[in-house]
Amino acid sequence: MACNVHINSCAKLLLLLVVLCAARAFAERTKTLDFDVKPGGVVQTFSAKLKKYKCTFTYACQGGTNEQWQMSVGLSDDEQMFSCSVWRPQGKSYLFFTQFKAEIKGAKIEYATAYSQMAVGGQRDVALKEEEYIVSESSVTHREGKFHSELSKLTVIGRTRHDEL
DSSP: OHHHHHHHHHHHHHHHHHHHHHHHHHHTTEEEEEEEEOOSSOOEEEEEEETTEEEEEEEEEESSSOEEEEEEEEEOTTSOEEEEEEEOTTSOOOSEEEEEEEEEESEEEEEEEEEEEOOOTTOOOEEOOGGGEEEOSSEEEEOTTTOOSOOSEEEEEEEEOOOOO
């Protein structure tokens, strides 16, 4: 009986170590930060970096008071893809955005989309029309004269640039 207890304890300890190592590896591949989106018409910037990759969100907006937003950056297990998402966790933003830009460094954008509303509390995601923003190799930017000033989420996924040996 004492031998079984010892083996059981060792198995639990080993399982705990595996879980902790996996959690640490995951934590090194993803980071989520809170920040305030501030109205007032002044251009503001928020950035997050993960290893040698960086995401920067630049914006200006009007109306209301500060809103809590989040930025999440992540790397795929093989470090071939870098992602950046910027969003308002409560869903819809009530601020009037005059401009926005999400820029990534260290990766080439393969996919990007922007939303005027996020899915929260039974609501659906509402994507901006493709004509409202421009996607380049390194950024997603509002399109002057076409963007309708509503933004609640941006998602950018890029392929990392690896040095060939």
